[in-house]
Amino acid sequence: MIRRMIAEESLRYPWRMIASRRSSSGSSSSSSSAAASVAVNSILLRSLKDHYLQVSKMTPPPKVGPPSSFTIVKGALDGSGPVLKRTYGNEEISVSVMRLANIMPEGSENDDENGGINQLFLHVDVAKPGQTKSLHFLCGLYPDALGIHSVSMRPKAENLEAIELPSTYNGPVFQDLDERMRDALHHYIDERGVNELLFPFLQAWVYLKDHRNLMRWFKFVGIFINESS
Missing domain, CATH: 1.10.287 (Helix Hairpins)
Incomplete structure (x- = not known):
């Protein structure tokens, strides 16, 4: 080359x-x-x-805001933590997002077609005051639907360093649950505003984050090469 x-x-x-x-x-x-x-x-x-x-x-995607119940986490574009947060009663709901390409190997049949972002993965945490653990959902988000992949109990983010985690039980395989329980869990997360209505904002947000990361990569690799010349 x-x-x-x-x-x-x-x-x-x-x-x-x-x-x-x-x-x-x-x-x-x-x-x-x-x-x-x-x-x-x-x-x-x-x-x-x-x-x-x-x-x-490159032309950025049209500016899209999240559903009104959610607020954008300050500095989320520069970090790897939650993107959106909201309260639901005494609960705090936080949503992190990543694109399929960051999880599946390149060339997988599940890759987004034509470089588009048509499927996102969400990490959704439902936390309650006084509890050391939160209810964690791993979901696939599409333009017209949301599917749950797994449900587990995890330490809250602020407690991760304080708790030693041996091999933890992450709950049953979601598809092994009976249909009634699966439907109830979908309804539970939908009540908290985690559904396909989040897709337009999160899709645009991932485009912007990918664009920013790519710009930084070209810039900092160039700085490194130039300084070593």
Whole structure:
């Protein structure tokens, strides 16, 4: 790959390669290696800059707000914690989201088609005051439906460091529960506003987070390469 990039560079800027050969004809092998390294770094930096500018010009998705009962967690775009929170009676509901591509291996038949985000995974925690554990739902969210994958009891986020976790029982396989209980759990989470109405906001939010992460990657890799030149 690097050799091909250098070859392309020589076709675009032949005088640079000619000058490089002339200047290195009487130099040591170490100076030749240094010159090659500078050339590779230059090509890589130019490519990173081009991609950064290209990504920066991408049109963001339309601005969408979450359902009125939820509030956006401050700083969520820069972190890996919950995105949305709300209260329901004396309960605190928090919702974290990730796209399918971050869970399933590339090339899986469940990959989002055409690079679109048509399926999201939600981590939903229902916490009550005075309780050391919360009720945790892992859900698949689609434009027109929400499905529960598992239900478990987990330590609250603030108690994770204080509690030692041996191998914990995470509850039965959700599909092994009888239909009546599965329906009741779906109704339970729907009452708390966790349903397909969250999809438009969370879809747009994931697009923005992916875009921001990609921009940062191009930027910080470029800074690292440039400083090591």
